[in-house]
Amino acid sequence: MRVWVLALVLLLVACSGDPAPLHRERLYAMGTTVELITHRASGGDPHAAAALLGDTLAELEQRWHPYREGALLAGLNQALATAEGAVTVHPELRPGLTLALGLAAASGDRFDPGLGRAVQLWGFHEGDRAPAPPPSAEALAAVRPTAPAAQRLLMDRGALRAPTGTVLDLGALAKGLAAEEGLQRLRGIGIGAGILNLGGDLVAWGQPGERRWRIAVRHPRADSALVSLELGQQEAVFTSGDYERWFEHEGVRYHHILDPLTAMPARGLTSVTVVHPSPTIADAAATAGFVAGEAGWRSTLAAMGVDQAMVVTEDGRVIATAALAPRLRVESEPPVSLEVVP
């Protein structure tokens, strides 16, 4: 009899489920807060995953930091400062740089990886910008790109030809590259399901048990969720917004997403959210869509192969593509009405 009682108890306990199936780790890396959420039952050691992630992000920062002494991209920028001809690119930088140039071309140069001088002029290259007025028109004219990235930045057989003094800054792609690399390595050690959230931009893979991952997109002008959606087996959700890095001067807000045409903060949208299987494409597309503004975001994203996106305009309207809208659950109070575009 006791055997039957014990068997019944074990059966009931087995049916009850794990009360805490998710493991959360948080760390600072790449100048932002990083959160790794793993589903225990899907495999892998969450503590080993967090350690591997920390090492990976440190390695990527050492590769892609545009200004830090000793970083590979900073070294390339030093060489470009005086180079008259083509400069050899470190092998570790070639795949990412080639990808960045391809995305720049696809974006119609809304995303430009060679805007470093403008970024420095505005002071947004520093994580902690010192208070200062915006740059003068003359100073901006001196750093404004003279031609589209696809024409002035040319990679050929491992060497880059660029105007002397070009400063590469892949800031608009850094989190995407990190998410892509982090995802591959975490999967490589058997983490079967997780979410890697890099300062608000995330990639999710697998699923936590029988259900799917559900994430929220925060309202760009409020503390609360704007919409939520369930994610597939591998999907990245990246948002570019005017609230991430900014300063105010004489009542005008200046943010860090610069339009390559003007070297000024892009205007017209408050945020652009992109959902795509590739974190790098999602990252570059969110920036490019933001720069393209209300009139151009849809065609720019389409040219980059993105059909799932949502934007919030400066006057507060929320617009989603027809491919994404049916997946969105409105969470805001009062509920916003979604405008849908093809």
Added chain:
Amino acid sequence: MNAVAHRLRPADLIILAAGIIGVALTWTQPWAGSQDHGAPRLIVYTEGGQRELPLDADGRYTLLGPRGPSVVELRDGAVRFLESPCRGQLCVLRGWIAGAGAYSACLPNRISLEIAGDGRFDSINH
């Protein structure tokens, strides 16, 4: 059934009851299974780790980051950075945050404040 009941000893019944109560307790927990339930809690992340502060008690707290002390203020269930050693002061300008999932950070000083979510979402994009 009577025959089965007669063969159960008191200890068997205790085990069975404990199992049923245990299962019932776990079923009262939402499916998400995270720790984000109950009254709102403020989670403070610093380089030294994470800690919780009571959101229902007003007060000021000094938190130490690599740049120096940051002061956070709690009032009426909301929280804000009151003072910060960073140059940009974005964290102070962010102002009060309130509600589940709300977030504010001083990245230069590596301190972030998060009001614990209500368990409806696994992660938040912004």
